[in-house]
Every structure is written in C-alpha cells, then in structure tokens.
Amino acid sequence: MWNLMVVEDEAIVRIGLRYMVNWESYGVYWKAEASNGEEALQIMESENIHIVMTDIRMPGMDGLELAKQIKQRNQAVQIIFLSSYDNFAYAQEAIRIGAVDYLHKPTMDEEEVAKTLITVVARLEQAPADDPHLSEEDRNNYYLSLLDKYTFPETRYHSALETNDFQTGYWLTVFRKRDDAVPDSEDADSLRFMSLQYLIDEYVSKDWGGVVFHRSFREIIWIAPGAAKSGQETYADRGKYLDSLRQKVFELLNIALISSASSLYPDIGQLPEAYMEALLQLPINEQSDNFIVRKSKAFVDKHLLEDVTLAKVAAEIHVSAGYLSRVFLKELGENFSDYVIRNKLEYAQKLLRETNKKVYEIAADIGYTNPHYFSKLFKERIGMTPLEYRNQ
Template sequence: MWNMLVVEDESIVRVGLRYMVNWESLGVFWKAEASNGEEALRVMETGEIHFVVTDIRMPGMDGLELARQIKLRYPLVQIIFLSSYDDFSYAKEAIRLGAIDFLHKPTMDEDEIAEVLRKTVSTLEETVQTAKPPYVTEDDRNQYLLSLLDVYTFPQSPLISEFETYDDKQGYWLTVIRKRGDAMTDASDAEHLRFLSLQYMVDEIVTKDWGGVVFHRHYREIIWIAPASPRAAAIKEVEKNKYLESVRQKLLHLLSVSIVYSISSPYEHITDLPKAYMESLLRLPVNEQSDNLIVRMAKEMVDRCLLEDITLIKVAADIHVSSGYLSRVFLKEVGENFSDYVIRNKLEYAQKLLRQTNKKVYEIAADIGYMNPHYFSKLFKERFGIPPLEYRNQ
C-alpha cells in the first residue's frame, strides 16, 4: 500500500476528493492531508509519504515551492498537481520539477483519478525495483543513519551502502559540525530550510573530495562519516584538520556561515559508530558547542541507565548540580525538557525491540520501565502515530 498526502487549501475539495475514489482498491492509503505547503512539510517529517497530490495555488507556500522542497528533502516522492483552467502557465515549471501528472479540478472524475494513480503506482514500483534496497525516503535514510549513533537504537544488521568498500578494510572517522554560537536552533520551517542548505553545501564539498555520508541530527548538527582515506588523489596528503579548515573557509565565503567542528579518532568497525560520535561530541570546543559539559554528562548518564528508573533528580545528584539548574540548561541546550528526552529515547529503544525480538508488548514495556502496558501503548501511539502491535506488523 502506497501512502498519499493531499495538500489543498479548500476543505470542500479535500472532502470531495476523499470520497470520489476507492483509494485502497488502487493500492493507495490516504495517509494524511494538509491545507498549505508549510503544514505539508511538517506532516512529511512525521510519517512516510510516497506521493503527494497538491494544489498549485495556495496561500503562503504554493504547490510549486512545496514541490521544490519535497524534491530537495525527499527525492523519491512522486508529485501530482491539482490545477484549474488558469494554472496552465505553471505547467512548464511543474514538468521541470518532475511532476508525474496533473488532475484538472473542474473536470476530474473517478476514471481520470484512477488512471493517474495507476501511473503513479507503476512509477513507484519501478523506483523500488531500481533503487538500492531498502527503498527509503530521504527522511527515512536520515533517521536510519541517526540510529547508528546510539547503542540503544543501533540496528541488528547495520549497513551504510556508501561504506561497503570501507568497513573492516581501511576504517573511518566521524566529524560533528555545528554553526558557531548556535545554542538552540529556531524550529521554524525557514530555519530548517537554511540548515538544510548548509547541510547540502557540506555534502557537496566533502563527498566529492573525500567521500562518505552526510546527514543531520534534529537540524542542529551535521554529521559526516568519512572513510579513512580521501577519494580525490589531490588531497590524499592533506591532514584532516587542515582539510576541514578549508571546508570552514568555503562555507564562510559561500554562505556567510561560521562553523565549529570536531573529529573522532579512526575506527575500524561500523559497530563503533556510537563511540565515535560520543568522542567527537566531547571534543567540540567547549565555548562554542550547544551541548555544554553538564548536558553532555546528563545525556551520557541517560544512555547508561536508560533501562532503569532514570529521573532528573537522580541525574542532577550524580553530576553535582541542582535539579532546577539541570532542567533549565537541558531545555535551553537540547530544545526539549529532560523527561521528554528520556521518554523519546525509551520509545525509540522499544521500536528496536519490536522490530528485532519476539517479546510481548507488556514485556517490552517492563524492559524500559513501564509497568503499565496500556500507558506504554498510549505513549507509543502519541509519538509514532500507531500502536506497538501495528508497528510490529507493518
């Protein structure tokens, strides 16, 4: 079943479209809907979407700008435009953006919609067959790479396709990059887009010169996992710090953005990625990083004691600060309060247990400290949109 997002500012059009077609008979699940482009992008961050049906003209971010952002963030997602009589002037731009087809709002009927959907499903199936397995969106890929940085979410059979020729042969090292003085990133869509522009530029520079893989953590830091030896012969003798300093200068010149960075030691095995990431975090310049020493120590204790009854008071006592101070600085530096951070990490670990074990839901709930499985299921559904059993059966 392919997940669809419908973006249309007129609710009457959305309702009419929803009941005009038997979507599931065509292999399509009406996953979500949005009334504008900004809302659509927020929806796509929280759930897997395979194709988007969007109006061209909407207040705020229109359908064309939405399509540009989708292609930047989720290049495999297919796009169908809803158009009116006077929208055909946009057709050339829509085709350039890779729209799979148009639906003409004043005249579209069930047969026309079904024909476009069959075409879309066929394209998605071809994409799955030609893409390297598993088929993932850009957001899925980013989340998977993030899971490699934490011992509690580390997959059972880890793989970075870009590193198939490196792992266990010449090894790798990891770099964390942050904007200078960026204690807490603005959560607005505009700030996220600016951050993605920075990530894109870093990716363009380092993967061409050196190779490896670039992704981000919560729009706050860029992570680059690099092979021990660079791809380009011209920089094979360049020391890592000197190379990253040249990257810093390019970003300052091209984007007027100042960054700080830190580099881990070299590691041989992909299973050491959590260790490499923590080492790189601890090496960030103390006066320039957003996670100050107290927050780093608190995070490390949460990681060590995640399956225990971990509380703000216990952690504060362990690192010799008041619970009130830790609460304030944690929220400022991380962007979420301490209890939400613990719950998120516990639920992400529960995801791993649901995927990789046959344990009952109540057993998994107990493993992560929830004696009431109903409360655990409620938290899980609030965070991921579906109950634990449905998640396991997907």
C-alpha cells in the first residue's frame, strides 16, 4: 500500500474525499489528514508519506509552497493539487513543481480521481530500486561519487544501476541551463532547478529509464540504459530523443538547455570516463548564445536567396517549427520571419546601390516571384520604394 496524506482546510471536503473513492482498491492507504501546510510538514517528518493530495488555496502556507518544500525534502513524493479555481496560472505552476495532476474540486468525480490514482501508483511502482533507507540527498551524493575515480566507492549498494535494464550497457548525458554560467544560489533558483530535474526524470522514466540526479544545482546527469524500454530506440537514436526532451523542457518550463552524451559503455566502473567524455563534448559557446538559434541563422544566411521558411529551417536542424519560433523570439527579440525579411531587404538594398539590376530582377534574386509584393514590402519596411531608394 502507498500512504496518502490529504491537506485541506475544509473538514467537509476531507470527509467527502474520504468516502468518494475506495482508495485501497487502488493500492492507496488514507494515512493522514492535515488542515494546513505547516501541519502537513510536521506529519511528513514522522510518517512515511508517498502521495500528497493538497488544496492550493489555504490559510498560511498555500499548497504550492507546501509542494515545493515537500519536493525539496523528498523528490519521490507524488503531488496532486486540488483547487476551487479553474486558473491556468495555478495549473502551469503545478506542472513546474512536478505535480501528477490538477483537479478542479467543483467538477471532479470518482472516475477522475481514480484515473489520477492509477497514474500515481504506476509512477511509484516504476521508481528506481534504490536503497529505501537513503534520503534523497544521500542518494544524489552516492551517484555523484560514481562519477569520479577518486571518490568511486569500493562497495556499491544495490541501486537502479544494478538492474537488468543496464545489461546492454549505458550512456551518460549532462544537461546544463543555457545561461548557467554561475551556479544558482538563491532558494527560488534551487527550487526551479529541482523542477527541471523532476521534469527530465519524469520524461525519461516513461520512455527510457535510468537514473537522474544533479551536481550542485548546476547540471543534471542522466545515466541511461543502452536501449529504451520499448526496445525500439537504442543508443543510436539518442540525438533525436535528446532534441525532443530539450524541446519539452523549453515548452513547459521556458528553460533552454544544452546537453552532451557519452559513448556507450559496458561497465558501471567506467562511469568516471563516461562523465568526462560528456563534459568535454559540451558545446563551448552556448552559454551566451543559443545553439539552435545560431544553427538556424547560419542556415538562413546560406540560403537567403531561396524561399526560406520556418518549416524548412526547423526540419534542417531537427526541431519543431513551433519550438524554433519561440526560442528564436526569446533569444533575438525578433520573429523568425522578420529576421528573414530584414536580411533579404538588406541584401536588396546592397543590390540597388551597387548594381544596375531592375527591381523585378532583384526581387527574383532574393526569392520573391511577385515584384509588386516585393516593392510593397520594401516600402513598408524601408519607408520608400526600391526606385526611390536607388535614386536618393
């Protein structure tokens, strides 16, 4: 049985929830109740709680702050939020914290709660087989010790790395925030980093498995088995998979990541070598300029005289068009299409100044088959027609 604690300031709501669902039929035991966040944290210190179902709006400490503190102490605890307010901002913050679900109290029913419980229990059952006596901090420190030959333990406990999943070998990936030139120091940054780690852990645990941990809130390390759980993806597919993971992180947390993966290694004792290989391959200059944007800009510059579209560039650098559009605007403060148009018109101005080509020829040179559209666009952006620009 997995122990549940319900945190809700209204007693009648707690009673209603208690008898809404046959909890034990889903492998969940109603272990404790609390009327506020402070009381819930006290219970967490004395009871082994696996699932916390908490209201968001409560007197004193609200549910969001409670969840952040719980996750900081024990990342494995599963959080379910309750709210009387159908508010997207709450739902978005719940995702950042790593909540399993966000239930709307006025409309939720037994079927919806049961569906959430099935998801929660599945996540708990799929958790890595680490020593249950280790705290989250001790577990993290243990995995860190495996990355350095000088701290590599002589005796290893039975962890997730010693399961059958790693019989095909393993590979290691290092993730860093793109702007992570200096380690985070404030509590808020640390909590945000833990949200990032939780999201990566949740993403890879469904598809690939392995172990996810962090180093000093600066980087996240993922040790992955040689093959995905489905058996359809292997080490050879890692590039595409990492691209999709980084895209998901950007979409949900608005955090741009860089990453680097090691080769495939057969033995856990080679983790120090795998970690060093991944570190040495981390992109050098991506801390100050997003690599995806640089790649897309380079493609545009190379193909400027063609019909350059967002979809073409996204396909070339293996990201979705939506993701490229968002990261481009975030990094440059300019839409992708505006960037292309600006560069095409700058080249057109050069041709107008330095050649005798006719306007329709210049339009065709930079990929506009309709010279009237080109002239209209030129006037809108430059403030005069192409001929006026040439004759000034």
